[in-house]
Every structure is written in C-alpha cells, then in structure tokens.
Amino acid sequence: MDEVGAIVVGAGVVGLAVARELALAGHEVMILERERQFGTVTSSRNSGVIHAGLYYPEGSLKAQLCVEGRHLLYAFCEKRGVPHRRCGKLIIATRDDELPALDAVMAHGAAAGVDDLERIGPAEARAIEPELTCAGAVHSPSTGIVDQHELMLALLGEAEAHGAMLVGEAPVDSIARDGPRWTVQVGETRVAAPILVNSAGLGAQALARTIEALDPDLVPPLFLAKGCYFSYTGRAPFTHLIYPVPGPASLGTHFTLDLGGQARFGPDIHWVDAIDYTVDPGLKPEFVAAARRIWPEVEEDRLQPAYAGIRPKLYGPGMETADFVLQGEADHGLPGLVNLFGIESPGLTSSLAIAARVASLLGARS
Numbered sequence: 001m002d003e004v005g006a007i008v009v010g011a012g013v014v015g016l017a018v019a020r021e022l023a024l025a026g027h028e029v030m031i032l033e034r035e036r037q038f039g040t041v042t043s044s045r046n047s048g049v050i051h052a053g054l055y056y057p058e059g060s061l062k063a064q065l066c067v068e069g070r071h072l073l074y075a076f077c078e079k080r081g082v083p084h085r086r087c088g089k090l091i092i093a094t095r096d097d098e099l100p101a102l103d104a105v106m107a108h109g110a111a112a113g114v115d116d117l118e119r120i121g122p123a124e125a126r127a128i129e130p131e132l133t134c135a136g137a138v139h140s141p142s143t144g145i146v147d148q149h150e151l152m153l154a155l156l157g158e159a160e161a162h163g164a165m166l167v168g169e170a171p172v173d174s175i176a177r178d179g180p181r182w183t184v185q186v187g188e189t190r191v192a193a194p195i196l197v198n199s200a201g202l203g204a205q206a207l208a209r210t211i212e213a214l215d216p217d218l219v220p221p222l223f224l225a226k227g228c229y230f231s232y233t234g235r236a237p238f239t240h241l242i243y244p245v246p247g248p249a250s251l252g253t254h255f256t257l258d259l260g261g262q263a264r265f266g267p268d269i270h271w272v273d274a275i276d277y278t279v280d281p282g283l284k285p286e287f288v289a290a291a292r293r294i295w296p297e298v299e300e301d302r303l304q305p306a307y308a309g310i311r312p313k314l315y316g317p318g319m320e321t322a323d324f325v326l327q328g329e330a331d332h333g334l335p336g337l338v339n340l341f342g343i344e345s346p347g348l349t350s351s352l353a354i355a356a357r358v359a360s361l362l363g364a365r366s
Contacts, residue, residue, distance in 0.1 A: 004030045006195035007184055009172055009207060011038035013148065013348050014340065015199035016155040017355035022195065023162035025359060030191060031164060032184070034171040034203070039152040042201050043348065045277070045309030047229075047256045047267070050074070050084065050144040051346040054091070055246055058111035061324040066346040067113050069353035070142065076352060077146060080154045083259050089143035089241040090125060092134035094293050099136050101245035106138055116141055131237040133296065143241060147259055148348065155351075177213040182336060195362055198339040202275065202312045208339050218332050220325060220341050223316040227267025228279045230287040231306040232298070236263035242294050253290035264306055265291045271317050272310070279305035314342035326354070328361035338362060 005027035008019045016038060019029045035041065050073055056062035077084040093099045102119065109117045118139040120128075125137040156166060173185045175196065182196040200207045205222045208214055236255070244252040253268050265287055284303060291298040314322035325341035332339075338358050347354070 001183070001190040001192055002030075003181075003192045004028045005193060006030070006197070007032060007182065007191060007193045008197045008199055009184075010199035010201055010203070011035075011156075011166055011168075012041060012043035012199065012201050013039060013152050013155070013351045014043075014201075014343055014354055015197070016152050016159065017351040018197050018199055018358050019164045020155050020159040020162075021355040021359045022197075022362075023159045023164040027163075027195065029159065029164035030193070031159070031166045032170040032172060032186060032191075033166065033168050036168045038156060038166060038168070039149065042309060042312065043152060044148055045307060046148070046345065046348060047254075048145050048148050048258060049241065049256060049349070050086075050146055051349040052089070052109065052117075052140045052142040053112045053114050053346070053349075054105050054109040054117070054138070054140060056108060056112060056346075057323075058108070061326065062346060062350070063108070063112040065324065065350035065353040065357065068356075069346070069350035072352035072356075073146070073349060074144070076154070077151065080158070082147065082150050082154050084144055084146040085259060086142065086144040087240055087257065089140040089243060090129065090132065091138040091140065091243045091245060092125065092132065092294070093136045093245055094134055096135050098245045102136055102138050105246070109138075109140075114140070114142065129238050129240055129242070131295065131297070132242065145241070145257065145259060146348075172207060172210065175207075175211045177334070180335070195336045196338075197358060198337075199343075201343065202310060204312065204339065204341050204343075208341075211337070213334055214332055214337075214339075218327065220314050220322075223313040224272045224275065225311040225313050225344075226270040226272045226276070226308055227311060228270070228283055228308045229264050229266030229306040230279075230284070230291075230303045232263040232265065232291075233302040233304065234299075237295065238263075244293065253287065255291070255294050265294075265303070266306070267309065275310050277308045277310070279308050281305050311344040312342060313344055324350075324354070326357055326361065336362065
C-alpha cells in the first residue's frame with residue numbers, strides 16, 4: 001500500500017488549487033482524477049470569467065471567497081504569466097422594470113466589499129459600449145476573463161514542483177478509515193494518507209457516499225443544471241462582457257469573449273437528470289432571442305452551437321439558492337477529511353481562496 005501526506009480527489013481547478021496549497025505547506029500530495037487528464041469536466045466547460053463578487057448573499061461563502069479569490073487569482077495570473085484580461089463587465093437592464101434588480105446587484109456587491117462598482121444610465125453605458133442599448137447598467141471594472149487550461153496547468157505545475165503527483169484514469173472505488181489514516185481503493189491499488197480532500201465536483205456526493213465512516217445524512221442532494229453556449233462567427237461590437245440582470249438560478253444568458261476574441265452567448269439553464277454535453281441545435285431560436293436582448297443587430301446565421309457544461313447545484317427548481325459547502329471535522333467529526341459540495345460559479349474565481357480555506361480547516365496552511 002502506497003502512503004502519502006495528502007490525497008486530493010478531483011483535478012479540476014479547485015482540486016488543483018487545493019493540491020498546490022497542500023504541497024506548498026510541505027505535504028506529499030497525490031491527486032486522483034477519474035478522467036485521463038485534468039480539468040476536462042466542469043472546469044473547462046464554463047465562461048472562463050473572473051467574477052468580481054456582485055451577486056451573492058451577504059456573509060455567504062460565495063460572497064467571501066469570490067472577492068478573496070478574485071484578488072488571489074489576478075495576482076497568481078500576473079506572477080505566473082497565465083493569460084487573462086481585466087476586461088470589465090456591464091450588467092444591463094433592458095427595461096425600466098428591471099432597474100430595481102440593478103440596485104440589488106449594487107447592494108450585494110457593496111456588502112461583499114466590491115468597492116469599484118458604478119451605477120450608470122443609458123448614455124453612460126453607450127459611452128462605454130456605443131452599440132449597447134439599455135435602460136441602465138452596473139459597470140464592474142474588476143471582472144475579467146482567464147484561460148482556464150493555462151490556469152490549471154500553472155496550478156498543477158506549481159503543485160508538482162513541490163512534490164505533488166497527478167494520477168489520471170484513477171476512479172475511486174471506496175474509502176475507509178484505518179486508524180489515523182484514510183485508505184483509498186483505486187482498482188487493485190490502495191493509497192493511504194492522513195488527509196483526504198473530496199474535490200470531485202459533479203462526483204463529490206457519490207464519492208462521499210463511499211466513505212464508510214461518514215454519516216450519509218451529511219451528504220447533500222445533487223441537482224444537475226445544464227448550461228449551453230452558442231458561439232458567434234465574425235466580429236462582435238463589444239469589448240466588455242455584457243450580462244442581463246440575474247435570474248433566480250443563473251446569471252442569465254450573457255455575452256462573453258475569450259482571450260482570442262471569440263464571442264459567445266450562454267449559458268442557458270436546463271435541469272437535467274443525467275450528464276449529457278450535447279448542444280441541441282433546436283435551441284437556436286432561444287439563443288437568438290436572448291442575444292438580441294443584448295445586441296439587437298445580432299445576425300442569426302452567425303450563431304451556432306458550441307459546447308455545454310453541467311453545474312453541480314445543491315438546490316433544484318423552485319428551491320432557495322444554496323451556498324458552497326466546505327465540510328470539515330467540525331461538521332462530521334472525522335479528522336483529516338474535507339468534502340467540497342456545490343462548487344459551481346463562482347468556483348473558478350474562488351479556487352485559490354477555497355484552497356486556502358480547506359488548508360485552514362486541515363491545519364495545513366503554507
């Protein structure tokens with residue numbers, strides 16, 4: 001049986017950030033990933049946005065960790081040369097009856113410590129984006145975009161430089177408590193460590209249920225929210241990200257750019273029962289309508305299906321929104337174990353702050 005200092009299950013952006021944090025603290029870390037390569041599931045199927053922290057309830061982990069994580073992420077990208085751009089964002093009200101929602105965004109942002117937001121009118125919005133038509137907007141200059149793959153590569157590289165090891169195609173079969181250690185069964189191989197972090201994303205609940213010592217009542221339900229994206233061929237008129245006012249379960253179908261200038265619209269939201277990343281071309285009329293609320297002159301023929309992602313939500317349709325869950329010994333009574341549940345947006349932005357919080361729960365800060 002192999003023995004290491006810590007095992008992290010899941011090599012998405014959060015798992016890699018946690019592995020890096022633990023490696024920097026001097027632990028020999030093994031990262032177990034069921035897929036062949038790192039970051040091929042949720043972490044690579046999102047908008048790649050660095051969020052400012054505008055939307056989340058005051059005092060929530062999402063609010064705290066998004067703001068903390070944004071600062072950490074920009075600093076990390078600048079230091080490590082990870083491609084990113086602080087392009088800014090406009091959240092727009094297309095009708096007068098949506099203006100109160102902008103006030104709510106301003107209030108949430110201020111409560112979370114986002115101090116650079118600006119509430120602007122239609123003329124000021126057009127001065128920033130001349131082809132934008134709206135009833136009012138919130139300008140968030142701290143919002144940006146990042147190359148998710150290069151970010152994860154940099155996190156993994158720094159973790160490996162401090163002794164971490166990534167093992168791909170390593171689905172976990174079972175987890176048991178053996179004295180002060182956790183023993184993880186992967187096929188015919190057993191690995192033991194005093195520290196175990198469940199950062200399995202969409203598989204976090206299923207993984208937690210294999211932990212023999214964990215009370216199953218502490219495993220929250222999982223709801224799958226599929227979000228599709230359509231890309232836009234040709235030049236788009238905007239240099240900022242453009243978002244509608246947020247809905248109850250998502251931030252709405254928005255306009256984003258990648259670092260190469262490719263424009264896309266998404267994600268929408270569909271509650272699903274199984275993981276399926278196909279994008280139905282029949283969704284095009286809905287995307288055209290959503291795109292035209294942001295950009296009335298959008299050309300329908302230039303929109304085409306791009307990709308889809310699945311958000312691991314802890315709430316379903318009609319339910320109250322749920323916060324991140326960082327479940328440590330104080331919650332379950334098991335030393336050395338942290339379960340991460342419901343790490344959806346703003347998980348990428350929050351990744352380094354989540355990693356620091358996990359290390360703190362384990363008494364393993366660098």
